[in-house]
Amino acid sequence: MHRVAATVLREAGLVDQAGDAVQEAMVSLMASPLDDVRDWEAVMVVTAKRRALDRLGSAVVRHAGPELSKEHDRADGGDVSEEVAESLDRKRAAASVRNNLAVLDDRHRKVAWEYVALERPRAEVAAELGVTPARVSQMVKPALKQLRDAMRREEVCAYD
Amino acid sequence: MTKDELSEFFANFLEARAGRVTGKDQPVLSKEDRAEVESLIEVADLLWEAGHGAPPLESDPVAAMLGLIPDPRCALDPKALARARKNARLKSGELADRLVARGWDIQVRDVYRWENQSAADVAPALIQAIAEETNTSVDRLTKSREAAAEYEAIAAVTYSSRFERLVERWARIQGVSRALAASALESRMLATVHRGDRPDADQLMQSLDALVTAIESGGSGNEPGPVR
Numbered sequence: 117m118h119r120v121a122a123t124v125l126r127e128a129g130l131v132d133q134a135g136d137a138v139q140e141a142m143v144s145l146m147a148s149p150l151d152d153v154r155d156w157e158a159v160m161v162v163t164a165k166r167r168a169l170d171r172l173g174s175a176v177v178r179h180a181g182p183e184l185s186k187e188h189d190r191a192d193g194g195d196v197s198e199e200v201a202e203s204l205d206r207k208r209a210a211a212s213v214r215n216n217l218a219v220l221d222d223r224h225r226k227v228a229w230e231y232v233a234l235e236r237p238r239a240e241v242a243a244e245l246g247v248t249p250a251r252v253s254q255m256v257k258p259a260l261k262q263l264r265d266a267m268r269r270e271e272v273c274a275y276d
Numbered sequence: 277m278t279k280d281e282l283s284e285f286f287a288n289f290l291e292a293r294a295g296r297v298t299g300k301d302q303p304v305l306s307k308e309d310r311a312e313v314e315s316l317i318e319v320a321d322l323l324w325e326a327g328h329g330a331p332p333l334e335s336d337p338v339a340a341m342l343g344l345i346p347d348p349r350c351a352l353d354p355k356a357l358a359r360a361r362k363n364a365r366l367k368s369g370e371l372a373d374r375l376v377a378r379g380w381d382i383q384v385r386d387v388y389r390w391e392n393q394s395a396a397d398v399a400p401a402l403i404q405a406i407a408e409e410t411n412t413s414v415d416r417l418t419k420s421r422e423a424a425a426e427y428e429a430i431a432a433v434t435y436s437s438r439f440e441r442l443v444e445r446w447a448r449i450q451g452v453s454r455a456l457a458a459s460a461l462e463s464r465m466l467a468t469v470h471r472g473d474r475p476d477a478d479q480l481m482q483s484l485d486a487l488v489t490a491i492e493s494g495g496s497g498n499e500p501g502p503v504r
Contacts, residue, residue, distance in 0.1 A: 117338075122328040129295055131328065135337070142338050210326040213319060232320050233327030235294040238287075244451050253287030257279075260286075260316040260323075267319070 117141065117164035119210065120203055124168035128175055137167040158200040165199070209267075216266040224259040227252055232260070277309045285313065290320065332459075343401030348427030352395035352403050353419045360410040360417060361391075374409045375402070396427070430465045432477040434458075439481070445488050 121141075122134040141163040153159055217225050223245055231241045231252055242249040277285070285305075305313060333339050361371055368387040375382055380402060390398060398406075400414075407414045433439050439461070447457035464487070465480050475483065 118330045119325050119328055123325060126324075134328070135331070139338055139341070142341065146341075206322075206325060210322050210329070213322040214326040228323060229327065232290060233323040235290075235324070235327075237296075238291070250287075253290075254280075254283045256286050256290065256320075257283055257316065260319045263323070264315055264319045 117160050119207065120161055121164045121168040123206075124165055124172060128172055130171060130175060133171055134168065137171055138164050141167045155200075158196075161203050162196055162199060165203070212267055212270060213263055216263050216270070219262055219266045220259055224255055224262070227255045228259040228263065232256060277306065282309065282313070286316070286320075289317070293320075293324075343404065344399045346397050346399050348396070350400045350403065350414070351419045351427075352390060352398040352406070352417055354391050354393075354395050356417050356419075357395060357406065357410075358391040360406075360412045361387075363412070364410040366410065371406070371409060375405055378405050378409075380405060429475065429477040429480055430462070433465065433480045433484070434462060436481070439484070442484055442488050445492065449488070449491050 117138045118134055121137040122131050125131050125134055125137070141160065144167075145160065145163055150159060217228060220228060226245060227241060230236045230244075231238060238249045238252050242252045245252065330336055330338075334345055336345075339345050361368070364371075366374075368391070369384045372382055372384040372387050382402075389395075403414055403417055407417050410417075443454060443458045443461060446452075446461055447454050450457060450460070452460075461484055464484065
């Protein structure tokens with residue numbers, strides 16, 4: 117739920133509201149529980165996404181005026197089952213990239229996780245590694261390349 | 277595009293994604309470079325998503341709302357649990373099976389541990405489920421606040437200036453942030469409590485001090501690996 121809400125809010129620079137969107141989603145489900153739910157994970161993920169989109173829509177309205185943007189209207193429609201399937205695929209892929217961090221040495225792993233994943237300031241990560249910020253930037257591409265190649269190998273093995 | 281130019285491209289891209297505008301124009305990519313860059317951006321995006329999932333349980337307000345965070349004010353009493361289970365004529369395995377059927381991820385060895393060692397890590401929602409399965413009330417299964425002294429010992433340690441100094445030393449030794457260092461030292465104290473030991477605040481503090489000092493001196497005792 118958090119990952120989906122954060123992804124929706126990221127483009128608008130509102131990632132720090134992801135936790136609030138998830139809380140609102142859970143409160144709304146607890147206040148009005150649904151009957152005959154076969155997949156609670158899917159329901160919670162979709163509800164969290166809707167709440168995040170609502171926040172996005174509110175932010176757009178505040179900036180652009182009362183007329184809603186096309187993105188908000190378009191995002192509110194669509195096939196729910198496709199949404200959930202896509203969300204679960206992303207969740208699996210995100211878990212896979214995290215598991216594959218083990219292929220990196222300690223330093224590249226720190227750059228990949230602290231700088232790329234957690235978006236910590238480059239200068240901070242550089243100071244902890246005892247290198248220049250420019251060196252951290254140089255380490256990003258080989259780290260991402262190694263992760264990409266490891267994930268591709270995993271996919272090939274899965275089909276064998 | 278050269279290697280250095282690609283590295284710089286990524287640096288600017290990631291800085292812009294993090295909202296730290298660089299003010300630099302991005303170069304135009306060739307078709308080959310674009311394909312390479314797009315595949316690496318996909319990996320960067322997946323890393324970002326992996327890093328922006330749910331917060332740690334103990335700091336997740338949704339988990340707190342759902343009763344999933346152990347609460348020292350509502351701690352399961354091992355003796356009361358054993359009594360309730362026997363009164364309900366349930367074996368440990370049968371209780372575990374019933375809780376699993378409700379969606380809890382536990383095993384029979386957890387039930388043994390709760391009854392014979394420590395049940396400090398049992399969340400309020402799970403205590404509620406245990407109460408329902410053993411036909412008793414949560415009040416009959418839980419200890420009073422005064423009996424949850426082990427958590428009060430941890431709180432006494434973490435609010436002290438001596439703990440703050442240990443955190444600074446640990447952060448320096450491990451090369452991590454202050455928040456990570458504090459979390460690591462708190463987790464170590466919690467692990468001690470969950471094992472069933474009941475140290476007081478002084479004993480916890482001495483144990484942490486000995487650990488930090490040992491690592492500073494290059495000791496290889498029972499210390500954890502670097503905190504990530």
